[in-house]
Amino acid sequence: MKIEATSVEFAKEFLNANHPLRAGGALKGTVVCLAGYEADWPMFLAIFVWPRSRWKNYPVLLELSRLAWSPLAQHSASTFLRQCMRVLRRTYSNGLIVTYALPGT
Numbered sequence: 001m002k003i004e005a006t007s008v009e010f011a012k013e014f015l016n017a018n019h020p021l022r023a024g025g026a027l028k029g030t031v032v033c034l035a036g037y038e039a040d041w042p043m044f045l046a047i048f049v050w051p052r053s054r055w056k057n058y059p060v061l062l063e064l065s066r067l068a069w070s071p072l073a074q075h076s077a078s079t080f081l082r083q084c085m086r087v088l089r090r091t092y093s094n095g096l097i098v099t100y101a102l103p104g105t
Contacts (some may be wrong), residue, residue, distance in 0.1 A: 001075050003083050006035040006045070014045045019068040026066040034087060036069075036080040043073035044080040048088070061092045 011033040015023040029049040036044030045068045051060040069077055 001044075001080065001083060002037040003034055003080075003087050004037065006033045006042075008033060010035070010042075011045055011047055014042060015047075015066055015068050018045070018070055019066060021066075023066075030065075031062055032088070034084050036073075036075070036083070038074055041070075041072075043070045043075070044068070044077065046081065046084050062088065 008027055008030055011030075012023045012027060014035070015026065026047050026049075030047060031050055032048050034046045034048070035042045036046075045066070046064060047066040048062040049065040051058075051063045055063065064081075067077060067081070069080070
């Protein structure tokens with residue numbers, strides 16, 4: 001699987017096609033959109049945004065706002081997220097990156 005940064009416009013289209021909540025407000029405050037490609041086709045998408053206000057008391061640098069994948073994807077979402085973390089740690093090495101839930105999850 002190849003991981004690449006992608007545009008907000010592509011992210012909006014991918015989310016509208018593959019996420020039950022669609023794009024909605026997930027793109028507000030976008031820092032980076034990462035797409036996962038299998039055989040040169042986009043199969044996964046992760047939207048990382050600046051942390052919401054609920055994280056102001058924690059050393060959080062990024063928050064995962066949306067995660068979507070194509071029903072045709074052969075790899076798992078956890079494999080995609082693990083590779084995203086490798087990419088993000090190169091730039092954001094000194095802070096936490098959180099998901100929808102709690103720090104450390």
